Amino acid sequence: MADALGPVSRSKLYAQVVDRIRAHVAESGLRAGDRLPSERDLAERLGVSRASVKQAIVVLEVQGLLDVRHGGGTYLRRDSLDVEPVEELMARRRRLPDVLEAREALETKLAELAARRRTDADLAAIDAALAHMAQEVDAGDPGEEGDRRFHAAVTAAASSSILAEFMRSIADQITESRHESLRQPGRPARSLGQHRRIAEAIRAGDPRAAAAAMRRHVQTVSKVRLLDWNPQD
Amino acid sequence: MADALGPVSRSKLYAQVVDRIRAHVAESGLRAGDRLPSERDLAERLGVSRASVKQAIVVLEVQGLLDVRHGGGTYLRRDSLDVEPVEELMARRRRLPDVLEAREALETKLAELAARRRTDADLAAIDAALAHMAQEVDAGDPGEEGDRRFHAAVTAAASSSILAEFMRSIADQITESRHESLRQPGRPARSLGQHRRIAEAIRAGDPRAAAAAMRRHVQTVSKVRLLDWNPQD
DNA sequence: CTGGACTAGTGGCTGAGCCACTTTGCTGCC
């Protein structure tokens, strides 16, 4: 149902105008620094109102693809308008193996940084997450909230805004895979055990051990998930 | 100069309205699924035209943060509107140490994947990049184009769309640091040598060696760059 | 050659209007 609504949402006029501008750039061979037709010109050519053109331009501007100068015209900041925000790419291509690869790259580094930079407050948050997950697992629950908190605490302890943002951009897919992963028999307890080893390495301030433990953890998830994954392509 | 233009660009009305909507969501404690005030309501309250409100809403919609239903209102898709596209975050916070950390996380994994997945065409591209950089270095040039091509070839050989997209989102900072790094005496030749070791491991299909060689390379860049970095905060 | 004035073009924003769609409330019927 939600998927069936996707195409409809995609046909909003401003989105269509974005696509047409993209096509025009590609066909005309325009490059970074080149100027687009004026809003009035585009509106006339596309048979839409200037306000609709403006909406499309605002979208491309906020994506960093256009430079809009008051009274001076609209310019390309890149050689192409084909770049998509990460989240849009994610929503479109739900390739879990890619997500897990990215996750391994990011979380391994985050664990290493957490081991170097953790504060007492960070450790307290990690311990609280472990306790929460243990409580959930003891109660027979999958432990999803504790799992989420643990990874969030490690990410916070790493103090790297870029890596944190990358993690945020694939957060939906991680949430989804967490649900699937932790409902497997025995998986919650095993995951909790792996969390504990990661936490120990972070507490000990051992970046190598933390990275290795996190890599093992994420690779365990990778193996389990790949067996169950049914590609939708 | 370009930095001085940043704040001006930031004060466009639609951007201000975006910020005000964000503030409203935060203050009201609204959650995913909750409904925003109507466009007419927001326009009146903010003292702007409905078209300007609409532009702001379009921005948040295309970022996946709002769900806009024709005739039915505008709804939050997340618990917060504080998420920013990676590129916007990048443009705002040019903290090079963070970039280098992210780069190490991403490129180490990319090298590993390249060693696993490289095709003959990938290896040819890597060799061409090495040859190009060698030519530049022999001619006394810094070798920036060859450097760029080499890292692009490794990224392509890795065949991971998410990691490639993450790399693209910090491409500007990498280009900038490349320029600074490679103009240092002796740096081009040394960098070329490291590239060759990475390429050998990829050609040999040895993921561990490739990852280790790439890590060494990026860490070398990290050390050099940090000595020269003047924080702008 | 330089600077100023003027004109045309461009973007920024407003307000009004109309239509399509959704939601809500009321009434009537079973």
Add this chain to the structure above:
DNA sequence: GGCAGCAAAGTGGCTCAGCCACTAGTCCAG
């Protein structure tokens, strides 16, 4: 009392016209 249908109100989608701020280019005078 519950359900269905209809009308009214509210909401979003888009257009159009208008006016102002700004920019770029041209022309003229000193």
